[in-house]
Amino acid sequence: MLVTSLASSSKGNATLIRSARAAVLVDCGLACRTIEPLLGAAGVRPEQVQAIFLTHEHGDHVQGVGALARKHRIPVICTAGTAHALREKHLRDLTPQTICAGDTVQLADLDVTSFAVAHDAAEPLGFVLHSAGVTVGLATDLGSWDDALVGHLRPADLLVIEANHSREQLLASAYPWAVCQRIIGPYGHLDNHEAGALLAAIAADGRPRDVRLAHLSDQANTAAYAVKTVRGVLAEAGVSWLRVRAFPRIASPYPHKLHTWSSDQLLQQSPLF
Numbered sequence: 001m002l003v004t005s006l007a008s009s010s011k012g013n014a015t016l017i018r019s020a021r022a023a024v025l026v027d028c029g030l031a032c033r034t035i036e037p038l039l040g041a042a043g044v045r046p047e048q049v050q051a052i053f054l055t056h057e058h059g060d061h062v063q064g065v066g067a068l069a070r071k072h073r074i075p076v077i078c079t080a081g082t083a084h085a086l087r088e089k090h091l092r093d094l095t096p097q098t099i100c101a102g103d104t105v106q107l108a109d110l111d112v113t114s115f116a117v118a119h120d121a122a123e124p125l126g127f128v129l130h131s132a133g134v135t136v137g138l139a140t141d142l143g144s145w146d147d148a149l150v151g152h153l154r155p156a157d158l159l160v161i162e163a164n165h166s167r168e169q170l171l172a173s174a175y176p177w178a179v180c181q182r183i184i185g186p187y188g189h190l191d192n193h194e195a196g197a198l199l200a201a202i203a204a205d206g207r208p209r210d211v212r213l214a215h216l217s218d219q220a221n222t223a224a225y226a227v228k229t230v231r232g233v234l235a236e237a238g239v240s241w242l243r244v245r246a247f248p249r250i251a252s253p254y255p256h257k258l259h260t261w262s263s264d265q266l267l268q269q270s271p272l273f
């Protein structure tokens, strides 16, 4: 599998996931005119995208979904709650395929299973994608986590997990107090420490995994600080077997600069017997 981040921040989120015979987007939080060249740089024509899965209705996840889906006839898949929230502005004449948390959608050789997350949206989801023995788990936009979430994500070889903000940087930022409270709250966003604790819980089984920190705040985090903090939390928990990096906030439209995770890396990193 290939996982390419096209955008990952509070200003826009879109992840391209490819198996041998399928290509899907999770979220489409960039303008259509921005996402088309990024797909091209990844070697994918928009019409080759078989579905756009939406995590929830916030603008940083849906900005270009209507235009891209309409122009290239791409099915949109989301919960009824997300569809209802988007019906007037973004989806209008489009009829999304609605799913419930726990449902699995099969597209060629790719299975996409959803799970509920705690976020202040109508009916938000995370996703686990599986193809040919490789599993990718995505959970962004969640204010808290529990054992059920750990269970959903534990099969993943690649974990794309939100490390939204540094609590100290957020409280010192220009955000109004009410916004800070929303972000910090149980239905807001995970901070770097909370992301680290979630990863430590998932990693308690001792299995090595790749991690990409995602949805970094533009005003209250940096990639280097997020990675350093999460690695620190993992070290304190005695977890040394996760390979942690951060997704760039927005991809460069040059092929050699796109941040793509490949499951081939798993083979290269596996010990030889």
Ligand SMILES: [Zn+2]
Residues within 6 Å of the ligand: 056, 058, 119, 121, 141
């Ligand atoms: Zn959100």
Ligand SMILES: [Zn+2]
Residues within 6 Å of the ligand: 009, 010, 013, 058, 060, 061, 141, 215
């Ligand atoms: Zn978001």
